Amino acid sequence: MGVRAGIVVCITSFLLGSLFTHWIADSLTLWKSPVTDEHLWTAATYYSILAKGPPAALYFLAAVVATGGITILWSLRDGEAGNIMFDGGSIFLFGTTIAMYLYSVLPSVFATFNSLPAHQLKDPFPRSLRFATLELASNNLICSVALTGVLALQAGRSWAERSDADDEEFEESEAEGTRSRAKTPDPRTEKLHQRIESTD
Incomplete structure (x- = not known):
């Protein structure tokens, strides 16, 4: 695996790990049945904490994402069929x-979960927040699947490049063997030449 592919894999894995931390909240709304008001309040409180987090975390995440995107585009510039x-x-x-994330997840987190009403876990969950909480969990799942696909494609690229390299080595060894056989004289041909020369 090349340096560029390694950078893409590391960044994608980091972003996947960041998404997996949301499992604390998303597992309560995606994989629990029935989804109770307590589950929804827990998930909403988690996203409220994220919305009030330090802006430096978002800047760092943006820098990581930009580095990953630039690295993939850089690889695409090579113009090779596998890269394309x-x-x-x-x-x-x-x-x-x-x-x-830019048009759905982040606006929803900052607009909806920045300030939650005072509540207890057993209180009825507002209908206006219910859809936003469930949609947020679904969007996180979609993003996780998409980033897993990036890892799968990079693994496929690495396998294809390794297979091409093996094929090239095999072709080079075959060509080298053909050249060496061509340079090595055949003993039977030499004997035939010697008989012809002795007859003359």
Whole structure:
């Protein structure tokens, strides 16, 4: 695996790990049945804490995302068929994740969960917050699947490059063997020449 592919894999893995931390909240709304008011309040409180977090965390995350996107685009510039196929798919999935976060996830977190009403866990959950909480969990799941696809495509690219390198080595060894056989004289041909020369 090259340096650029290694950077993409590391950054994608970091972003996946960041999304997996939301499992604390999302597991209560996606995988619990029935979804109770207590589950929804817990998830909403978690996202409220994130919305009030330090802006430096967002700047750091933006820098990591930008580095990953630039690295994939850099690989795509090579113009090789494998890069176009694997990195093109990676850019699509990576871009889909970024677009979903910029236009859906982050606006929802800051607009909806920045200030929650005073409540107890057993209080009825507001209907206006219910849809936003469930949608947020679904969007996080979609982003996780998309980033997993980026990892799969980069693994496929690495396998394809290794297979191409093995094929090239095999072809080079075959060509080298052919050249060495051509340079080595055949003993039977030499004997035939010697008989012809002795006859003359």
